[in-house]
Amino acid sequence: MKKLIISIAVTGLAVLAMAQDTPKPAAPADATKQAAPADTAKQVAPADAKNHLGENTTVCGKVVDLRHFKYGVVGHGKPVVFDLDQPEPNPVFFFIAFGAGTDGEKEMVEAYKDKKVCVTGKITVLQGGTTPAIMAPDRSQITVQAAAK
Numbered sequence: 001m002k003k004l005i006i007s008i009a010v011t012g013l014a015v016l017a018m019a020q021d022t023p024k025p026a027a028p029a030d031a032t033k034q035a036a037p038a039d040t041a042k043q044v045a046p047a048d049a050k051n052h053l054g055e056n057t058t059v060c061g062k063v064v065d066l067r068h069f070k071y072g073v074v075g076h077g078k079p080v081v082f083d084l085d086q087p088e089p090n091p092v093f094f095f096i097a098f099g100a101g102t103d104g105e106k107e108m109v110e111a112y113k114d115k116k117v118c119v120t121g122k123i124t125v126l127q128g129g130t131t132p133a134i135m136a137p138d139r140s141q142i143t144v145q146a147a148a149k
Helices: 002-018 046-052 104-112
Strands: 042-044 056-068 078-084 094-099 116-122 132-136 142-144
Touching (some): 046 132, 104 142
Parallel strands (some): 094 132
Antiparallel strands (some): 056 078, 078 094
16 A cells, blocks of 8 residues: 555656756856856755755665556656665655666666665655655766775
């Protein structure tokens, strides 16, 4: 039942996610000088994301669990839910990314599974849920952190 509720929420909120503001890098002032980004998102831990609802923030943590959906969103592919730091049944934070194309979902899982990632966007709680999340329709919102040596 929980998967059905999340599936309905993801499908219903996909349109809102596509309209979500994402930070854009500032254009260079000239060819020799690079301007700093005007607004940089602060970085928080997944467990602290609940304290930053509605803010444009970067959340960094380890992908510990993921869930696939049977159906995709037209023009964006199938959504995949990635839990950071704590898996189901009690996740502290998750993000939703979309695998475009026939192998997009598989490629996305291989790119992020069991890795430390940072995802940037507006932290929200999906309808009917309590766990903070970021919708990441643009893969540029997600970065893989370098492995510690």
